[in-house]
Amino acid sequence: MATLSASAQDNGEKPTSETAIAPSTLETLLSFVNLRKDLQADIKALNRQIQTTHSDAEKISLKQRLEKLESDLKTTNRNFENIAAGVDMTTLRGEPREEFNLQQEVFALVRPAIDEMKEMTARVRQKSELKKKIAYYEEQLPVITQALENITKLKQAGDNKALIESLKQTEAQWTKQQTFIQSELQAAQLQLDKLSSAETSLAEASQSYLKSFFQKRGLYLGLALSVVVVIVLLSRLIAASMQRYIPGFRAKHRSFRVRLVELLHRVFTVLFAILGPMAVFYLVEDWVLFSLGILLLFGIAWALRQTLPRYWSQIQLFLNIGSVREGERLLMEGLPWQVDQINVYSTLINPVAGISQRVPIDDLVDLKSRPSQSDEPWFPCSKGDWVILNSGIRGKVAGISHEMVQLVERGGARMTYQMADFLAASPRNLSVNFRIKEIIGISYRLQKESTQAIPETLQAYLFKRLHEEGYGDQLLNLRVEFAAANTSSLDIMIIADFKGELGDLYNRLRRAIQRWSVDACSEYDWEIPFPQLTLHGAVSAAD
Known part of the structure; x- marks a missing residue:
């Protein structure tokens, strides 16, 4: 390297980053060399100790230390080679990589949060442990005291020197145990008293912890919240742009492509709103908040585990490819509804009743719709009928x-x-069309005319009266027919169909038809008989 640098300088060129060696790298390698010499010297010394010692327990201890030093030496050699080569040499050595363990990886991610929770509850757990320890020692002391009293009695009653000597040894052993337990009990009690005296109320402790938590991480939480706000604002801007530039985005009945674009927009908005704060915590290296975020995501995933099929059904409905579709008919709460629009909140209408409702898309998951025929009824009436x-x-x-x-x-x-x-x-x-049926009875004296002449005459008379009183334009049909031969009269049926405009006069028209029928009987001298039962009863009363 020195030769290359010198030649580069001779040529009047500055050494590049590829040929220059950082001083820190050389210092690190030199420290590894020194560390390796020290480890090798310690290993030799331990080997000599193992060979000279005669205690099995000490040999075991020395061998454990030797294994630790050998492992450290192996790690030092591997690090020296990796830094000197500038790459990871693990694959060239053929060393097996550790197998992937999902449980360990997940625990490594959430461990900072768990450590934070442990630190938060350290005092409470320490107090609980001390109380258990004190209770245990308080149970043991009476037993040891009773044992020492029994040994003292046996010493006084015994006369054998060997027995007394054994009892004294046992007494000394249990006396030491008693002293140890008493010291442990006192130490535990002192620690508990110290914790209790320094303990604050739960509200104060919580307030203090939260204050400390937000003082340390308030900036990071603020940054995470700002990221979420920015993501939501960007999402709204993108939604406004899509409404402006994508054809049919604002249409009442949108195509599958438009619905799919909106669905992806919503999904990515939620995804970025979740991952944005996680990215902030990762970049600022706040592993506690990052771990808390991981735990929150695990909780959401666990909660969605059972509801995922339902969300999939909602997605199908949102795309208008599910069991309920726009423009079709469904039955809900005992009423038929037309699916006017499907969205996160869907609109249902009843076109005849003139009512509508806005329902969340989740309420439609368990329903199904079908195409509606033009002659299918929606409701018995409309407002004003x-x-x-x-x-x-x-x-x-x-x-x-x-x-x-x-x-x-x-x-x-x-x-x-x-x-x-x-x-x-x-x-x-009655507001569309309606029919009125009325019956009038005539005497058997008119039997010959009752089936033909009288119905025709009565029909003409009623038709004239209806027009005279202003009901002619609303009259759709008028028929007068012989109905039946009753016990005391010949019944004639009057059938009149009217337009729905006269629905409010239904009873008035019934009374008018009866009145006009009686007027016709008076005018044409048609006898209206009494019922035979009434007539016979009257005759018997006269007799």
Whole structure:
């Protein structure tokens, strides 16, 4: 190297970074050489000690030290070769690499956070250990005291010198044990008293720890929060740009490509918002916050483990390729709905009832939609329609909501029904078209004319009266037919169809048809008989 540098200087050129050797590298190599000499000398000395010693226990200890020195020497040689070569020589030596262990790698990532938690709870754990230690020694002392008392009694009662000597040795042994336990108990008690005297309240300790935590890492947390804010702002700017420059992005019904672009944008926004703070903690080398972030990610991953299939279904719905699709019909909460728009919050409408709702996309995962036919009903009525319930109640629909339907009767009385009860009442809508059927009975004296002449005459008479009173334009159909031969009368059926404009006059028209029918009977001298039962009852009363 010196020759190369000299030749470069002779040519008037400055030595390049490739030919120059850093002084720190040479110093490091020299330190490795010295360290290797010291290790080799220590190894030789230990070998001599092992050969000269006669104690097995000492030999074992010396061999353990020798193994440690040999391992250090091997590491020093390997580092010397790597630094001298400038590359990692492990692959050339054929040394086996350590197998990948996922558990160890994960533990290495989260260890700083665990160490921080251990440090935070060190006093509490130390107090707990001391209390256990004190309780253990307090249990042992009475046993030793009792044993010493028994030995003293045996010494006093015994007369054999060998027995007394053995008892004295045992007594001395247990006395030492008693002294040791007492000293350990006192030391533990003193440590516990010291910790208790220096202990603060839980609130103060928590406040102090949090204050210290944020003083150390407040800047890093602020940087991480700033990164998240920047990512969110950039995401909004990108979303605004996509709305402006991507055709069909703002359309009500968007294509699969547009939906896929928006989905990827949302996914990457969440991903960068998570990884951004982690990158900050990594760059500033705050491994505690980095480990806490790793633990948080593990917690999120564990929580998503069970819900991942549901999120996949939501993605399919968002892309409009799932079980519910835009423009189709589905049944939800007992009502049919048209899927107007699918997004993170989807819009459902009922086109006839005039109601809509915004539901999260998760509520649609368990549902399915189907194409709707043009003749399928959406709701029995619209706001402003007149309906008759199966109970006979008639009213105008004043309001429809998801929960209730309100009717206004003639005169202004309001009746409110829950949606399920209203649908169960089978409401009959009068606001499109409706039919009125009325029956009038005539005497058997008119039997010859009852099937043909009288119905024709009555139909003409009713038609004239309907036009005279202003109902002719709303009349769709009018028929008068013979209905049945009843017990005391010949029944004639009047069938009148009207437009929905007269739905509010339903009962008035029924009364008018009855009135006009009676007027026709009076004008044409058609007898309206009493029921036979009523007539016979009247005759019996007269007798």
